[in-house]
Amino acid sequence: MSSGDYMRFSFMCKREKPSQRQDERVAIIGAGPSGLAVAGYLACKGYRITIYERLPFPGGIMVFGIPESRIPRDRVLLGCKELEEIFDVEMRTSCKVAVDGVRILGDDLAKETVALQKVVDEFDATVIATGTWNSRSLPAEGSGFKGIYSALEYLFRSKAHELGLLPKKEKIRLGSNVAVIGSGLVAVDAALEVVSEGRSVNLISIENGLDAPSGSFEIGRLKRKGVTHTERAVIKRVLGDGKVEAVEVISVSAEVKGGVVLKMEQIPGTERIIEDIDNIIVGIGQIPTPPFSREYQEIRTLRWGGVEVNGMHMSSKEGVFATGDVATGVSKVGRALQTGLKTATWVDRYLQGTA
């Protein structure tokens, strides 16, 4: 292996065991871009690191969400292997850390559960990097019908099947006409996947081709693949008998800037029905998934669900840090990784007593 063959999370030092070792132990919950960045940085400093990952492979969204054509999974997995083999990072996969009763997409692949409190007690510092794995549901009448899935769940299940982790019967099987809601990258990736399965797609979004958060290039590419784009529209009602059969959409006027919808108003009288829809895939936003619920008193969360952190990225509980999307909100891989690196510098200072 030479440089550039894989993501070297331990880029801060050479590919060899660090010369000085620390006695402190750090637990990282979640092996996504942010958690792995924390691990890589602190591994170079010689800390003893354990990563808890509820899925059978590390990599988080880079392996279980983003399509292989964008990020080749081997580049991520080899980087994790280096952390394990050279830097003695303990990778506890299929192991979920949570306060009782918290359910997150993909939990069914975890084989064991460890209580958050136990991890916090056992380690000198704990870093929560669990991302935003739950999805916003469709704000429309009939959103509980059968045949409606979140875009991330759909992508996750097809990736898990590809990796041999889910039997074929658990892969989401779609009908021939699919409505995909949203025009962000998660929705676009889901739409691409649906098209590659030979289904026809109707992409419904508030944004038009020019102001879509994923950019007009991505929308244009979908259109060239035969996707119909119903722009400046939202679903008002899902029609069917307990199962999706058609959708009623209504046109909206909207003000969109930088991929964010600032103002939106439904235009009365523009309701219309799109017939013959077998499935709806909803990609209109992700929700932070810390390993505890809102009722948990020990660690405070913010109104939008993210973990409250101070300037050091420490949560309201001493010694427990939070980083990545679960603390900052949805972002690109780059920002999550950077937040991870910054958090790691604070964890280092905290453990050295120089914070």
Add this chain to the structure above:
Amino acid sequence: MTKVKIVDMERCIGCEVCEKVCEFLNSKPRAKIIAANDGVLVPVTCLHCTVPVCVNVCPTGAVYKEGEGPVRFRRNRCIGCRLCVAACPFGVPDIDLAKGFMTKCDLCMERSRDDLPPACVELCPTGAMMYGEYEEVVERSKSKTVSLLTGKRVIQREPERKAGHRGD
């Protein structure tokens, strides 16, 4: 021994890892993802030109080319005149207004002392940052073109062997 970095635009997905890692190390990112108006994201960073105009226009010799390799700068000589900013066809140099001198990609000079590749190359999730000996990178770049045209992978030649000398 001249190492170069070339960005494979075909592979780049605009995830901003290069920009954010650079920002982490240098406080002002020296690689930046710029969005074209159709949403295509392009990483803009120094190409370390063979004939670097920024070096030619610099009145104090702060910007210099290291042999055949990277274009680097000495901050103590920089007077912040921005001639390099104006001269660069790609708008790469940047004046750090807080500090008063120019900054640009130096292929991670400090890391290169420890024989470490640039940070953006190490962490790029897609492998779009091609870095290595000039010949090797150019070869990889050419192979990529062939793969694109034929849809097939290219057999990697051993770098030492020349055509016509195979198998002995």
